[in-house]
Amino acid sequence: MSESALDNPIWASLTSRHRALALGEGGAARYPAQVAPFLGVARADAGADEALRALVPDGDTALVLGVAPEVGAAWELRHLTDLAQMICRAPVAAVAGDAPLVELGPAQREDVLALTALVYPHYFRPRTMELGRYFGLYEHGRLAAMAGERMGLDGYTELSAICTHPDHLGRGHARRLLAFLVSDNHARGRIPFLHVSHENPRAVELYLRNGFELRRDIPFWSLRRAG
Structure with missing residues (x-):
């Protein structure tokens, strides 16, 4: 495609x-x-x-x-x-961290819904995790950050729900999860893309600093x- x-x-x-x-x-x-x-x-x-x-x-x-x-x-x-539709055409360098990255599944579903209800409430639904793979990391027993895959088409994967609990900001969690998913999708032959509001300049800057470029503004x- x-x-x-x-x-x-x-x-x-x-x-x-x-x-x-x-x-x-x-x-x-x-x-x-x-x-x-x-x-x-x-x-x-x-x-x-x-x-x-x-x-x-x-x-x-x-x-x-x-x-x-x-x-x-x-x-x-x-x-x-x-929205800004952004695309990452090459893998990015891995980001080191102490907490292990965990693939999130049914056992973590309630943790995922609690985090997204807090910081990503409009688009995440009870069955959203069926759309793709989701990964996160825990600190002191709490899901501190997560990121995943949403829409997908031949050769491309949308990254979504890239979010961090307010108590765990500023520790590089989102950047680490983003770098992992970008490089993993490239290894699978899929180019990552995402959508972000221009009213969220912090997120836009994160993506620009980690290999994404603006593809287009999309209504x-x-x-x-x-x-």
Whole structure:
């Protein structure tokens, strides 16, 4: 899959690596709400109103990235912001640390949900860990930091949920996890990319200092039924 697929990453992921999780058919698809709030369409002019009715029930809000559907008056499509889509085209040097990196699984699920509820509350759902691998490190019995893989398509992996507990900031945990996942994905033949708000300059600077470059600004919308 060519790099241009990153211009429509949700759709590309739902029609490739995450096809088994995809809900919908035709020109629109989404993740189950317990997995992720993301919805994708094949094209902006897909005429997806009918498909959307089955995918976005009353009271639910789906998030759309890159390519948004043309919708009628029954829908409220709101542009939230333009995110920085960043990409890392080469491995980066490993970062040393004392605490071992742990692959997070069912046994650590409650720790993961507690950390993301505190510092990454909008996008992490009870089943988000089904999307890819997640790694973390513990200090004094607490999950101090974590990072993982979310959307994926042929040759590319989105890194996500790169976060640190407020009590453990400034110790290089996020940089260490980021460097590990970047190099590990390159070793697997996958180029890492991610999305970050321009209103989070600390995170943007972290990624720039660790091999990422801005690929493009990518529009981000919310979609819900009107009224």
